[in-house]
Amino acid sequence: MHYLTVRLGGVVRVADYATFGSPELAASVVEGLADRSAVLMRNHGAVATGASIEQACERLELVEWLSDVYARAAALGTPRLLDEAELAAATDTFTRLNYGNRSYTPGC
Template sequence: MQAAERTARESVVAAARELDALGLNRGTSGNVSLRFGNGLLITPSGVPTQALDAEAIVPLAMDGTSPAGTKPSSEWRFHRDILAARPEVGAVVHAHPIYCTGFAICGREIPAVHYMIAAFGGATVRCAPYAPYGTEELSRLALAALEGRSCCLLANHGMIAAGADMARAIWLASELETLCHQFAVALQVGTPQILSEAEIADTVRRFRGYGLNAPARQ
C-alpha cells in the first residue's frame, strides 16, 4: 500500500471514530467516504468503529466494484453517486444522530430557524422521501434532496453531509445536529420564527465573502 493511500485510509478511520466521539454515530451504523484517485475509499459493512484500521477501509471504483474479498458499506451507492455528481465534494458522511434522525423520522425538512442554515447552501435542509437503505432509489432521492445543498435528511433513516474535505463534512454533520437540536427545543418553547429566503441568501453571500471554510457560530 502506497504511503498516500495509507494516509487517506487512516483519515477515514479517524473520521469514523470522530463521529462516535462527537455523539453523532455509534456501533456499526453510519459510514464515511473519501474521494481518492479515480474512485473513493469507504468504510466497510458491519464493522464496529473501534475495530476499524487502515486495512479494513475499502477502495471502490466509480463503477461500484471493489477488490475481491472486500465488502463496502451497504450505502456505497449514494456515496459513489454524490462524488460522481458533485466534483466539488471530497468527502461524504452518513450518520444517525438523535435530533437529525428524529426530524427524519417525522419526514420534516428543517426551515431557516437560525442563520447558520446558510452553511448548508440555502434556506432549508430538505428531507428525502423514504426508500430502503442501500438502494438505487435511495441514492436518487438523496441526490435530489442535496441539489444546491451540502446536507440533507433521509426519511426514517438519518442524514448526509457532503464537504470539500473530511473536516468540512464532519463539521457540517455536527452543525446540522446542533441546528436540529435547537429546532426541537424551539418547538417545545413556542412557535419558531423563520428567517426569510432573502435573509438566508444574504448570509450565504456573507459566508462566501468572508472566505470561511467553516464559519464559527457567533
C-alpha cells in the same frame, strides 16, 4: 429557523423515506442535495458532503446542532423558517465579515 443554514446551502431538506441501500433512497438523497451540502434522510439520519472529510464532518455537526435547535424551538411552538431575503442578508454578512472562519475576530 437559523441563519447558519446558509453554511449548508440553505434550509436542510428532508429526503423521502425509502429502504436503506435502495436506488430510491439514493435518488431522494441526490435530489435533496441539489444546491446543498447536507440532507436529512427521513427515518435514517443525515448525509453531508465537503471538499474534505473534515469539512463534511463539520457540516454534519452543524446539521446535528441545527436539528437540536429546531427540536427545542418546536417544543415551544412552530419555528419560523427564515425567508430567502433573510438568508441572503446572512450570506452577505458572512462574506463581508469572513464570519465563521478561524481568522474571524468579532468587532474587527
